[in-house]
Amino acid sequence: xxxxxxxxxxxxxxxxxxxxxxxxxxxLWMVLFLIVPLLLIVVLSLAWRGEYGPVDWxxxxxxxxxxxxxxxxxxxxxxLYMGVLITSLRMAAxxxxxxxxxxxxxxxxxxxxxxxxxxxxxxxxLIPFWTNFLIRIYAWMLLLRTEGLVNRSLxxxxxxxxxxxxxxxxxxxxIAMVYEFLPFMILPLFTSLEKLDSALLEAASDLYARPxxxxxxxxxxxxxxxxxxxTILVFIPTMGMFVVPDLMGGARTALVxxxxxxxxxxxxxxxxxxxxxxxxxxxxxxxxxxxxRVSGFGEELVV
Amino acid sequence: MQADPDGAxxxxxxxxxxxxxxxxxxxxxxxxxxxxxxxxxxLGPSGCGKTTSLRLMAGFELPTDGEVVIAGEAQGTRPAFxxxxxxxxxxxxxFPHMTVYQNTAFGLEMQHVQKDEIRQRVTQALELVxxxxxxxxxxxxxxxxxxxxxALARALVNRPKVLLLDEPLGALDLKLRKxxxxxxxxxxxRLGLTFVYVTHDQEEALTMSxxxxxxxxxxxxxxGSPAEIYENPANRFVADFIGETNFLxxxxxxxxxATARVEVDGxxxxxxxxxxxxxxxxxxxxxxxxxxxxxxxxxxxxxxxEGTVELVTYVGKDSDYRVRLSPQAVVRIRVxxxxxxxWTGIDVGDRVWVTWSEEAARVLLD
Numbered sequence: 001x002x003x004x005x006x007x008x009x010x011x012x013x014x015x016x017x018x019x020x021x022x023x024x025x026x027x028l029w030m031v032l033f034l035i036v037p038l039l040l041i042v043v044l045s046l047a048w049r050g051e052y053g054p055v056d057w058x059x060x061x062x063x064x065x066x067x068x069x070x071x072x073x074x075x076x077x078x079x080l081y082m083g084v085l086i087t088s089l090r091m092a093a094x095x096x097x098x099x100x101x102x103x104x105x106x107x108x109x110x111x112x113x114x115x116x117x118x119x120x121x122x123x124x125x126l127i128p129f130w131t132n133f134l135i136r137i138y139a140w141m142l143l144l145r146t147e148g149l150v151n152r153s154l155x156x157x158x159x160x161x162x163x164x165x166x167x168x169x170x171x172x173x174x175i176a177m178v179y180e181f182l183p184f185m186i187l188p189l190f191t192s193l194e195k196l197d198s199a200l201l202e203a204a205s206d207l208y209a210r211p212x213x214x215x216x217x218x219x220x221x222x223x224x225x226x227x228x229x230x231t232i233l234v235f236i237p238t239m240g241m242f243v244v245p246d247l248m249g250g251a252r253t254a255l256v257x258x259x260x261x262x263x264x265x266x267x268x269x270x271x272x273x274x275x276x277x278x279x280x281x282x283x284x285x286x287x288x289x290x291x292x293r294v295s296g297f298g299e300e301l302v303v
Numbered sequence: 304m305q306a307d308p309d310g311a312x313x314x315x316x317x318x319x320x321x322x323x324x325x326x327x328x329x330x331x332x333x334x335x336x337x338x339x340x341x342x343x344x345x346l347g348p349s350g351c352g353k354t355t356s357l358r359l360m361a362g363f364e365l366p367t368d369g370e371v372v373i374a375g376e377a378q379g380t381r382p383a384f385x386x387x388x389x390x391x392x393x394x395x396x397x398f399p400h401m402t403v404y405q406n407t408a409f410g411l412e413m414q415h416v417q418k419d420e421i422r423q424r425v426t427q428a429l430e431l432v433x434x435x436x437x438x439x440x441x442x443x444x445x446x447x448x449x450x451x452x453x454a455l456a457r458a459l460v461n462r463p464k465v466l467l468l469d470e471p472l473g474a475l476d477l478k479l480r481k482x483x484x485x486x487x488x489x490x491x492x493r494l495g496l497t498f499v500y501v502t503h504d505q506e507e508a509l510t511m512s513x514x515x516x517x518x519x520x521x522x523x524x525x526x527g528s529p530a531e532i533y534e535n536p537a538n539r540f541v542a543d544f545i546g547e548t549n550f551l552x553x554x555x556x557x558x559x560x561a562t563a564r565v566e567v568d569g570x571x572x573x574x575x576x577x578x579x580x581x582x583x584x585x586x587x588x589x590x591x592x593x594x595x596x597x598x599x600x601x602x603x604x605x606x607x608x609e610g611t612v613e614l615v616t617y618v619g620k621d622s623d624y625r626v627r628l629s630p631q632a633v634v635r636i637r638v639x640x641x642x643x644x645x646w647t648g649i650d651v652g653d654r655v656w657v658t659w660s661e662e663a664a665r666v667l668l669d
Contacts, residue, residue, distance in 0.1 A: 202363050203396035205383040207410035207461070217409075221400045 045072055045274035054270040072275035081259065081276070085283065088255040091170065092238040095177045099185040099234050100227065102178065107189035107226070108219075111196070122190075125183055133180070137247055140176050141167060144248075168250030176244045181237065185230035192226030193219070228295055232288055239284045256280045313372075314339040314497045315360055315388075315465055320369035322355050329355040331521040332369070337465075337499060342491050344500045344508040347518035348544070353501045356518075357467050360499065362386045374464050384413070389458035390467045393474070395450045397442040403429070403453050404438035410461040428460035431490070448479050455490075465497045472507065484510050505545045509533065517541045539667050542589045549595075549634045551588040555666070558582045563666050568631035573605045574664035587667045592637040594663035597624060597649065598656050607658040610634075612651050624649070626657055 011017055046068040050056035058064035075081075110121055128136065143149050144166045151163035166172050196219065204214040242257030249255075256276060263273030315337040322330040330352045337343045345353035358364045359371050362383035371378045374387060389410065397406050407428055411421045429435050432452040442450055451471060458466055471487075472480045488511045491498045502508050508515050509529040516526045517540075525537040536542035539550065553567035563576035565588050574588045601607060613633070614625035617640075624636040634657060649655060 197394070197396065199392050199394055199396035200398060202361075202383065203390070203392060203398070204409070205363070206361060206388075206390045207457070208384045208413040209409070210384055210413075213413060218398060 041274045041277060043068070044271055045278050046070065047271045047274075049269045049271055054264075054268045072272045073279070075272060076275060076279060084254055084259055085256055085279070087170075087253070088239060088257070088280075089283065089287070091173065091177070091255060092235050092241075095174060095181065095238045096185075096231050096235045098174070098178045099182050100231065103182055103185035103189055103230065104227075107186045107193055110186070110190050111193035125186060129183065134243070136180075137176055137244060140172075140179065141248060144172055144175065167248065168252070170249065170253050172248040173245045173253050176248050177238050177241060180244065181234040184233040184237075188229035188233065189223060189226040192223045192229075196222055224295065228292065231291065235291075236284055236288065239287075240280060256283075312339050313337060314374055315499065316370075316372040317356060317359070318370040318372060320356075320359060320366045320371065322352075322359060322364060323367040328521055330359075330366075333521070333523055335516060335523060335526070337497060338514075340495050340497055341513040342488065342498045342500065342511055344502055344512040344515045345518060346502055346505060346508040346515050346544075348503060350520070351518040352521040353503075353518050354469055357390075357469055357499060357501050360386075360465070361388060361390045361467050387464045388467055389461050389463040390469065391454045391458050391471045393470045395442070395454040395474075397450055397453055397457070399442055402439050402441055403434070403445070406442065406453055407457045407460050410457065414461070424460050425456075428456040431459065432456045447475055448483065451475065451483065455487075459494070459496075463496075465499060468498060468500045470502055471500075472502075480507075487511065509545070517544060519544075535665065536589065536667070539587055539589070539669055542665075542667060547592055547635070547637075549588075549590045549592060550667075551590070551632055551634070553586065553588065555581065555583050555586045562661050565666060568629040570608055570629055570632060571605075572664065573661045574666045575662060576666040580666050580668065585669070587669065588664050589667050590634065590659050590664045592623070592635045593621075594659055595634060595636045596658045597626070597636050597638055598658075599648070599653075601656045602658045604658050605661060606664065607656060609654060609656055612649060612653045612655055615649070615651055624655075626655060628657070 011021065044055065047064070048056040048067060048071075056064075056067075058067060106125075110118060110125075113121060141148075145151070146163040146165065146167070148167075150166070151160075154160045155163060166175075200218055200222070201214055204218045205211075209217060240257045240260075241255065242261045245253045245255045245258055246261070257280070260273050260277045260280065263269045263276060267273075313336045315335075317333050317335040320330055320333050321328065329350075333352065333356065335356070345356055347353050355364065359366055360373065362378065362381060362385075365380055378386060398409065401409070404425060407425045408421050411424060416424070425438075426435070429438065432455050434449060434452045434456065437445065437449065437453075442453065445453065451474075454471070468487075472483050475483060484507055487498075500508075500511065509532075512529055514526060514528055515532050517524045517532060519540055525532060525541050527535070532541060532545055536545060536548075542548045543550070551565075551567040551572065553565045553572070556564045556566050556571070558564075558576065558580070559573075561575055562573050563580055563582070563586070565572050565574060565586055567588060572588050574590075580586065596602065601609070608628045610626040610628040612624055613627050614623075616623040619640075621637050621639055624638065625633060626636060627633050636657060
């Protein structure tokens with residue numbers, strides 16, 4: 001029997017070997033394009049900025065490694081950068097909360113709508129996302145500027161005496177981010193609400209619960225996996241978002257994403273940018289962990 | 304509550320109730336009167352309107368026409384959470400995120416009952432359904448039978464005036480279902496509570512009920528005790544749906560008091576006939592397979608016919624015989640296998656005599 005034949009036979013007989021073989025391509029991909037780059041960033045965040053280039057590579061490898069330090073992280077402990085971090089956290093949290101409040105009723109409506117309309121409604125929800133992200137942001141800029149449609153209409157119907165300054169404020173960033181990430185909230189919510197057996201709602205009503213109590217005691221707890229999934233899907237990308245604040249927030253609304261982007265592109269200080277991005281990642285991870293722990297994520301899925 | 308002619312008071316009434324879903328008429332002017340404290344079953348094939356009737360009582364649906372009356376009060380458009388009834392759902396509909404205790408306490412909590420009283424009543428209810436010690440389990444950690452008991456406790460703990468049960472045993476296996484049937488009946492006797500029980504299983508309805516309403520296509524065809532329904536089916540559908548029946552189609556040739564003579568493919572048969580049966584015209588003679596006698600010798604009686612055995616089927620405690628009496632008339636006969644080999648003498652192709660009493664047969668109009 002050839003070596004190849006023997007290997008093929010072993011593969012047929014061992015299910016654990018089959019598992020290993022199946023998982024190998026994905027594993028390789030992750031190591032190559034996630035783990036290795038991540039390690040590079042970690043090392044980079046400990047390095048020094050070069051005098052003429054983004055990184056001081058030193059005379060040789062030994063010298064490069066011997067000069068690694070936590071200085072970049074120490075530099076981040078500065079009221080200016082701390083302010084940016086806190087603003088980012090607040091913006092991301094607020095965006096998530098608004099998405100949840102706006103998205104829940106939409107998801108509920110979708111889940112309870114007649115099944116023949118449901119696919120059409122879901123389709124309508126996703127249609128705007130066929131357009132390029134930047135084009136949609138520019139559309140918002142046109143809508144929200146002082147001479148834009150929103151302001152002109154509001155002035156025309158006499159609701160406000162003069163145009164509001166929405167563009168280049170945190171409000172504009174918030175509007176665009178909520179718009180951008182709303183479907184990421186609605187879809188997981190929809191999935192968990194759709195699974196909700198309507199007999200449970202009838203049972204609650206049969207047991208003397210008014211509609212409000214039924215919602216708080218049955219619907220909401222059972223849709224919690226969707227709430228948690230949606231929250232994570234919205235919170236994580238908004239934490240690192242830099243395009244929207246860049247285009248719509250003006251100079252006053254810098255988020256961590258912008259900080260990282262500027263260090264890499266404008267300031268050409270890769271090590272400091274790497275440190276900032278590590279902090280962003282740690283912060284996001286921490287917030288997500290804290291949140292899932294508090295909300296008892298996983299417990300609902302196990303029931 | 305209104306009194307019956309026979310003195311019983313009614314706890315639930317459907318008065319001329321219709322229910323339309325889009326194009327389909329699920330209930331067509333149905334009137335039902337359910338007595339206080341009885342075990343009342345609604346029996347019929349799927350789509351007959353039995354579940355719709357139950358849902359109208361619970362308040363999950365509102366009638367298109369007519370009135371639902373519970374404990375003497377017209378319910379009008381009253382929602383489910385304001386009605387003095389509780390439901391045991393077919394799928395149990397236990398709250399998956401709550402423990403057995405929380406599920407059972409839910410109704411009392413919603414009615415703002417004191418915490419101490421809730422604890423006491425929940426404990427009592429779980430004892431009643433023989434499920435103590437499982438308070439902290441989640442429904443998923445229980446077997447089907449145990450979930451069924453929780454659903455029962457969750458409804459009973461509220462001390463409803465009427466308990467509505469929608470095919471509650473449908474998901475259980477046969478042995479457990481039989482055991483639960485007896486247990487449910489015993490529970491109902493003990494509590495003296497009115498049970499309105501929806502089922503498509505005629506045997507279940509016969510075993511448990513004080514009275515049964517047989518329904519089909521949105522109509523109530525007959526209401527009566529299990530014996531009445533089995534022995535005196537009002538029409539062909541009821542006779543066919545409850546148990547097994549031989550239908551022999553023929554022409555009425557005359558009446559003699561409470562009996563009529565029907566000619567079936569040249570054979571003259573005598574059978575009981577109610578007042579509405581005319582003395583001529585088309586009719587069907589209905590005889591239950593177990594009420595027909597089978598033998599080699601001719602027996603006395605007006606319903607004695609000679610025929611040929613076409614098929615013998617052994618079904619455990621009984622044997623089934625198919626006997627052709629004439630080119631058009633065939634009867635199925637069910638005979639208990641009393642002693643080993645008692646009937647081995649009769650086999651396919653044999654000439655036999657079949658007999659049944661006039662009392663055992665009925666004339667039905669379609």
